[in-house]
Amino acid sequence: METALKKSEFSWEEYFSDKKKGGHRFSTEEFLAKEAKEKLFHLSGGKTLLDFGCGAGELLIHYVPNYEKVIGVDFSRSMLLEAEKKVMQHEYRNVDLIFADDRTVWDELNVKFDRITATAVVQYLTPEQLEGFIRNASEHLSKEGKIIFFDIIDPKFYYLWKIGWFSQNFMSWSIFTGACLDCLKRMSAFLKNKPYDIIGNSYSPHLIEKIARRSDFHVEYVKSMYYEYRYHAILSKIS
Known part of the structure; x- marks a missing residue:
């Protein structure tokens, strides 16, 4: 009889299932506020925001005062619990938190967003998942809406x-x-x-643009201020 040891399949959902902090360079409030300020500059307005992969809410709580409605999404219950604590501490009433992943989140939404963002999330998606995310996100964007992927890892x-x-x-x-x-x-x-x-995974700007253009998005790239090896991608619909 032939037998073989079968490796268990790795899962990012399982890895983050008990984590309580995001992967920011520093966890001080001063640094997180600066990082959020940079990202708010690139988000450049809008009234409704979907923060996919919001994690423990370190950046989310800085976004909320700038929007009429914010929805934070993550596939880690422990992370969402930490985000909920922060939201309650600040007594924010215009934010909802949803437990979901890149496949299930879209069935939980019934509104259009001016901005859909994800910070340090692309690295955990395969090219196929990333394309599916952009395609689904496109259907939940307002007319002048944008998708902004923050802190994508540049392989070089x-x-x-x-x-x-x-x-x-x-x-x-x-x-x-x-x-x-x-x-x-x-x-x-x-x-x-x-x-x-x-x-996780790194993506060259060329690959991001190739995937985004298949869903009729134009891509603008910006170097991250706080992480030497990361960049941001701002996706706008091709008119």
């Missing part, structure tokens, strides 16, 4: 960041050391059937 700059290129103490010899450690981590992750790291 991410690797440079990993080996310490952006560090003030960067030394040329660290390229070799960093590359070796990176290979070992990748091999270990493969053997354990786990993601290489919490970052």
Whole structure:
């Protein structure tokens, strides 16, 4: 009889099921307020906002005062519980929180949004999931609505960041050391059937634009102010 050990399938939903903080560089209120301010600048108005992958609400609570209606969505109940605590502490009445993922969220919505945003979420979606998200989001946008993906990982700059290129103490010899450690981590992750790291997938701007154009969106790119290896993509309908 032939037997084989079958690896358990990894799930981001399971990974985040008990997490209570987002993956921000710093968790201080001062930093989060600055990060939110940058993102609000690129959101550039509107009255209704869908924040997909809102996590523990670190940025969500800064968005809420700027909109008449905000809906936060996440597939982690523990994260949503933390977001709910923040909303209650601020006594916000114009925000709803929904437990859902990129497939189920659309059945929970019955309004159009001026802005649909997701921060550091694209990395957890496959190209097929990303295309489906954009297609579904398009149907829930108001006439002049926009989709804004914040903090998409740029594969070129991410690797440079990993080996310490952006560090003030960067030394040329660290390229070799960093590359070796990176290979070992990748091999270990493969053997354990786990993601290489919490970052997930990286997407080049070219691929994002290719996917977005299939749903008739024009894409504008902006470099992130607070993460050297990330960029933002602002999607507007082609008129």
